[in-house]
Amino acid sequence: MNFVRSFLFALIFYPGTFLYCVMALLVAPFGRAPLRSIVHGWSLFHYWLVHNVLRIRFEWDGEVPEGSFLVAVKHHAMVEAVDTLRFAKTPIVVMKKELVDLPFWGWVTRIYGVIGVDRKAGASALRDMMKRARKAQAAGRPIVIFPEGTRVPKGATPRLRSGFIGLYRMLKMPVVPIAHDSAYVWPKGFVKKAGTIRFKVGDTLPPGLSREEIEREVHEAINVYARET
Template identity: 65%
Template sequence: MSAIRSLLFFLLFYPGTLIYVLTVILVSPFGTPPVRKVVHGWSDFHHWLVRHVLGIRFEWDGEIPGGPFLIAVKHQAMVETVEALRFARTPVVVMKRELTTMPLFGWVTLRYGSIGVHREAGAQALREMMAKGKEAVSEGRPVVIFPEGTRVPVGESPPLRPGFAGLYRALGLPVVPVAHDSGKLWPRGLVKQPGTIHFKVGETIPPGLKRDDVEARVHQAINALN
């Protein structure tokens, strides 16, 4: 049954995503608000499919505050990257550059305001990320980052990538850490399992801490359910 559900999700989500992408392109000349509305509609579409086709529920311990925060999220699966558009208010999402260079979809991510980072580009990539992050803050938008830098298997907790500390220092924002256990139901490959994904919002971490201190606190908080 899980395999059938997963196949149906695949057959609905990806063609549906193409429709939303084309719709963003069509409404883009009319300004940013319609673009955001369509992108948020896409994330709602994804959420509905996850809930009603895959049979996955979401349970939250804590609430993410509104306004400009640096939201640091554990990364175990695709599901939390799309859910971020729902649990944060019009966020700017830091993602790997490959996603922002995909045909059509990549253009939409940039039009929405996402930040593509080339992880091997070093200091130049960090400067670009900080500049776009500051632009987001000036608009009152939160910035979502996956500070471990890549998707990691359940049970693993690699050190944070340098980009997190640089962005934390440059933006001067409090950090809201978010832990979850999505990888238990959403492994690599086609088949996803029904059940409940638990999210835990950690204590807000103030700006201005030393790098070792903030990294240690964020690392512990995002791995609270690992």
């Protein structure tokens, strides 16, 4: 049944995503508000399919606060990346540049507001990320970042990337760390498993901590479930 559900999810989600992209491009000339409604509608569409087709439930421990925060999320799979648009409420998402450059979907993300990072560009990529992040901060939008830099397998707890530390230092924003265990039901590959994804919102961390302190606190908070393995 997991294969059948995964097949139905792909059959509906990817054509549906294309249609949402077309709608977003059509409303883009009319301002950001209609575009954001389409993007958030797409996130709710994804959530509905995950809930009703894949039979995956979300269980939350804590709430994500609204406002200008740096939201540091553990990254195992696509599911939490898409759902940030729902639970973080109009965020700017830091993602790899390859995704931002995709046809249709990439165009929509650029209009909506994302920070595309070229991980091979070094210091120039960090400067560009800071410039875009300051604009998001000025607009009062949360900034979602996956501080480990990329998706990691179940149980992996790599060190945090320098991009997260750079944003924290330069923007002086409080950090909301979020742990989850999506890797159990959304492993790498085509087949997803029915089950429950647990999310845990950690204590909000203030700006101004030392590099050692913020790395330790965020690393510990986002790996609550990883340590269970």
